[in-house]
Each structure stands twice: as C-alpha cells, then as structure tokens.
Amino acid sequence: MLPFGYWLEQQQWVPVVHVHREVPELDREDPFAGAGELKRFAPYAQGGNGCHTTFSLGDMFTREPLRLARHAPWPMHWNLSDYIEENRNEFLSQIPAFSQETALGNVSEEHLQDLGRILTSMDAREHGVTLGISCEACHLGSRRHAENPTRLPGFSPRSPHLRAETGGREISSGRNHTNLNWACGRCHAGARSEFAAGMGTWNSIEYTDATRGACYSQLKCVDCHDPHKTIGPRWTRTRTQDESVCLKCHREFGSPDVRKLHTHHQAGSPGDGCLECHMPRINEGLQDVVRTLSIFSPTHGEILEASHPNACNLCHVQETIDWTVDWLQRWYDVDEGRLGLDRGYTDRTKSGGEGWLTSDNEAVRLVGADAVMRQRAGWSLEFLVASLDDEFLVNRQFAARGLEKMLALDLAELGYRFYGSRPERTRGLKRVRELVLGSGSVVAGASGR
Incomplete structure (x- = not known):
C-alpha cells in the first residue's frame, strides 16, 4: 500500500493512517521518504485485498481462517491439505525444497510457514473472483447460478472440505438472521483500540462492534444498510427511517x-432520538466521526468512569461529569456512589468537552474535538486551535477539516497543512491563532461555558 491515499472530497493526496498502528509524530515514518526507504511497507496483496476484493470462500478459509471464524455461527473444520491439493496445487511447487514425496510424507513446520506466506499474498488479479466487492462475497455459489439461473445462490457455505459442528441442527442456506449477519461479519470484523465500553475507536470492524452491544440477537445489518447500494459521503436515511428499525421491537x-x-427530552429534539443516546458518534470514520455500531446505554458505568465520550456530554459539551451523573441519577437511578469517577477525572470542575480535548488518549481527543465543533462551542476555539498541533496526524486532519467548516476558513491559505512537519506548521499556526483567537490567549466568549 502506498504511504499516501487520495482524499476524494479534498481532491488531494494525503498521508494514510491506520495501515500500521498509529503512533505520535516523532515515532511516525516520514511519508515523503522514498518507498525503498520506508521501514514498514504493507503489500496490498497481504494487507488489503482480503476484504477489498472478492475471493472464493474456500480461498478465504485458507487465507484468513481466524477472521472468518470470529463470528462464524458454528465451529467449523477446514480440510486445508485436500483443498489445496484439489484447487491450489500450483502453490505447492513454490515452496522451496518441497516435492511430491514430501507432500505424501511428513510436512515440516518450515514448509507450512512458507505455504502460509504464499497463501496470504495471493494476487487478486490472478486468483480473485473479481476485483472489488461483487456478488460472490455474500451470495455463495454464484458460478452455478450464472450457469443455471434456476439454481439460486445460497448464504451458507457448502464444500466436501468443510465440516460444521451444528449439534444436529440443519443448516439453512436462506436469508435468515444468522446467514445474513455472518456475510457482513466475514469482512467487517477485527480488533481495534477500544473505548472503555469495548467498542472500537475507528472504523471497519462494524460487526465486531455490533456484537459487543445490544440488539443483535434480533437485529440484522441489512435492516439499516442496503448491501447493494453505497452509502456515499453522507448517511442519507432520515431519523424517522432509522428509528423505525428500533421501533419494530x-x-x-x-x-x-x-x-x-423514557428520554426526558422534548419530542423531536436530538435527545429524544434513539441513536443520539444509544449509538452516539464516537467512531472515527474516513473523514467524519460516525456512529458506533455498539448499541449501549448512556448509563454505562465504565464509559462514565474512564472519562471517555459519553452520550450526554457529546451534546452538553459545556457541562461537567458531575452534572451528567446527577441527571442520570434522577432519571435512571444511576448510583454515583458505585462509580469510581475519581479514577478518570483529575479535575471534575472541567466541562466534559474540555476534559476530552485535553485527554491523554488520542481517540478521546479526536471525538472531543468533533463534539465541540458539532455544538459550535465558541469557548472551545483555543483548544481546537491547539488540536491543529496534536502529535497524532489523524487528529490534526479531523480538527483542520472541522474548523474549516465551522469558521468558513481555508487553512491552506493561512499556510497550514495538517500533514506538514512541526517546523512547517509553525508559521501557519501562528497566523491561524492570530485570526481565530486574536491577540489574547483566550477567545471571547470562553467564559460562557
């Protein structure tokens, strides 16, 4: 993968994030260095094409069994040797010092490691079903369907090389809850840095996040997401359409x-909505902070204790955690005495927004900046300008885009680019501070918290 990606909205090449673990600026490799000079380089065939192109499910079982097994509806056993011998025999000849006699005898650990490296680096141009996501990614058996349209593709895998422990239950291949959700969970799964309630801080593991919250014993991904249409740069469903899914149960x-x-908020207000409280915007998307797929309650004790973004203060950014807990106690019987708030709050007189903006956790800072910008909190401008010099590149990117929208600025015209080195940012930041904050160190209106 290139150290740069093309940002469609801004029509420019910018350094990529999350290809490797994100680290502070001084530990991050210079993306402007030549590719041959980069210490860490991720070949697309190994790090990206497993989800972003379509392989047969047999190849997926062979290449990424752990990811596919994470949300599989049953324990499954895959006969790797027979599958390779029957379908991918050409890979055996690529293993050094491997022969047919070896294959029939004892295979060494070294042979297996060599084979693993070969399988994980399969080139989709040669071995994939299609480049990009196509029917076979979800509808299994599409080749047979194309040859004979009366043979409908199924949603459950079938192969002489596969055994599933179903406890005697018959496996349906239809559009049931289990099959449809696993089709999504085969790709939208994995591990991320997490907030205190267990949900990922950034995108692409939506189904894993969903299973960590409530409702998915009944809810299907396709209840809200049409898999045959792209979402586009903005979520287009209305609040009424979104909440109609919740109201089914x-x-x-x-x-x-x-x-x-139940909500203690006026009808039609943001606080009266299902999603604002139970699926708040705390997940770093491609260019926006989006809703978490972990459905949880605003009263979640670990989120409150850790000073991680909670649903109440995402709207009421100017209020303190004590204010929030007081209302949760009145409305939902939250026992403040059982919350260890002192562990996460060194100063409980700070507003929730300020606490997040000055957090030691970079994901908390990113969401905090987004929250105060959504609320157009004038008192937060000093902190937001400071976010333009955050030690994490992605935080600077989100802060820059948000400030430009909030204040109708063009930061590039002021000489600031979020991906510039610290010395390169200094002059632009000086001009931004002068324009946004004036000569004083605190913006006018900061006292109106």
Whole structure:
C-alpha cells in the first residue's frame, strides 16, 4: 500500500493512517521518504485485498481462517491439505525444497510457514473472483447460478472440505438472521483500540462492534444498510427511517408521550432520538466521526468512569461529569456512589468537552474535538486551535477539516497543512491563532461555558 491515499472530497493526496498502528509524530515514518526507504511497507496483496476484493470462500478459509471464524455461527473444520491439493496445487511447487514425496510424507513446520506466506499474498488479479466487492462475497455459489439461473445462490457455505459442528441442527442456506449477519461479519470484523465500553475507536470492524452491544440477537445489518447500494459521503436515511428499525421491537416508544417519559427530552429534539443516546458518534470514520455500531446505554458505568465520550456530554459539551451523573441519577437511578469517577477525572470542575480535548488518549481527543465543533462551542476555539498541533496526524486532519467548516476558513491559505512537519506548521499556526483567537490567549466568549 502506498504511504499516501487520495482524499476524494479534498481532491488531494494525503498521508494514510491506520495501515500500521498509529503512533505520535516523532515515532511516525516520514511519508515523503522514498518507498525503498520506508521501514514498514504493507503489500496490498497481504494487507488489503482480503476484504477489498472478492475471493472464493474456500480461498478465504485458507487465507484468513481466524477472521472468518470470529463470528462464524458454528465451529467449523477446514480440510486445508485436500483443498489445496484439489484447487491450489500450483502453490505447492513454490515452496522451496518441497516435492511430491514430501507432500505424501511428513510436512515440516518450515514448509507450512512458507505455504502460509504464499497463501496470504495471493494476487487478486490472478486468483480473485473479481476485483472489488461483487456478488460472490455474500451470495455463495454464484458460478452455478450464472450457469443455471434456476439454481439460486445460497448464504451458507457448502464444500466436501468443510465440516460444521451444528449439534444436529440443519443448516439453512436462506436469508435468515444468522446467514445474513455472518456475510457482513466475514469482512467487517477485527480488533481495534477500544473505548472503555469495548467498542472500537475507528472504523471497519462494524460487526465486531455490533456484537459487543445490544440488539443483535434480533437485529440484522441489512435492516439499516442496503448491501447493494453505497452509502456515499453522507448517511442519507432520515431519523424517522432509522428509528423505525428500533421501533419494530421497542414498540412502546412509538407513542411520543411514552417516549418522553423514557428520554426526558422534548419530542423531536436530538435527545429524544434513539441513536443520539444509544449509538452516539464516537467512531472515527474516513473523514467524519460516525456512529458506533455498539448499541449501549448512556448509563454505562465504565464509559462514565474512564472519562471517555459519553452520550450526554457529546451534546452538553459545556457541562461537567458531575452534572451528567446527577441527571442520570434522577432519571435512571444511576448510583454515583458505585462509580469510581475519581479514577478518570483529575479535575471534575472541567466541562466534559474540555476534559476530552485535553485527554491523554488520542481517540478521546479526536471525538472531543468533533463534539465541540458539532455544538459550535465558541469557548472551545483555543483548544481546537491547539488540536491543529496534536502529535497524532489523524487528529490534526479531523480538527483542520472541522474548523474549516465551522469558521468558513481555508487553512491552506493561512499556510497550514495538517500533514506538514512541526517546523512547517509553525508559521501557519501562528497566523491561524492570530485570526481565530486574536491577540489574547483566550477567545471571547470562553467564559460562557
């Protein structure tokens, strides 16, 4: 993968993030160095094409069994040797010192490691079903369907090389809850840095996040997401459409009066919505902070204790954690005495927004900056300008884009680019501070917290 990616909205090449573990600026490799000088380089065939192109499920079982098994509906056993001998025999000849006699005898650990490296670096141009995501990624058996349209593709895998432990239950190949969600979970799964409630701080493991929250014993990914349409740069479904999915189960909240007794917010206000409280915007997307797929309660104790972004203060950024817990106690019987707030808050007089903006956790800082910009909190400008010099590149990127939208600025015209080195940013930051903050160190209106 290149050290740069093309940012469609901005129409420019910018350094990529999250190809490797994100590190502070001084530990990050210079993306402007020549490719041959980079210490870490991720070949696309190994790090990207498993999800971003379509391979047969047999190849996926062979290449990435752990990821596919993470959310598999049953324990499964894959006959690797027979599959390779029958379908990918050409790879055996690429293993040094490997012969047919070796294959029939004892295979060494070294042979297996060599084979593993070969399998994980399969070139999609040669071995993939298609480049990009196509029917076979979800609908299995598409070749047979193309040859005979009356043979419909299924959603559960079938192969003489596969054994599933189903406890005697028959496996359906239809559009049931299990099959549809696993189709998504085969790719949208993995591990990320996490907030205190267990959800990932950044995107692409949506199904893993979903399983860590509530509702997915009944909810299907396709209830909200049409897999045959791209989302585009913005979520286009209306609040009513989104909440209609929630109300299929939580029917009692279809009544505005009953809902108000639950939310304690005026009908139609953001605080009266299902998603603002139970799926808040705390996940770093490609260019926006988006909703977490972990459905959880605003009363989640670990989130509150850790000073990680909570649903209440994402709207009420100017209020303190004590203010938040006081209202949660009145409305939902949260026991403040059982919360270890002192572990996460050195100064409980700070507003929630300020606490996040000055957090030691880079993911918390990123979400905090997004929250105060969404609320157009004038008092936060001094902290937001400081975010333009954050030690993490992605934090600077999100802060820069948000400030430009919030204040109708063009930071490049002021000489600032988020991917510049610290010395390169200094002059531009000076001009930004002078324009946004004036000669004083605190922006006017900061006292209006």
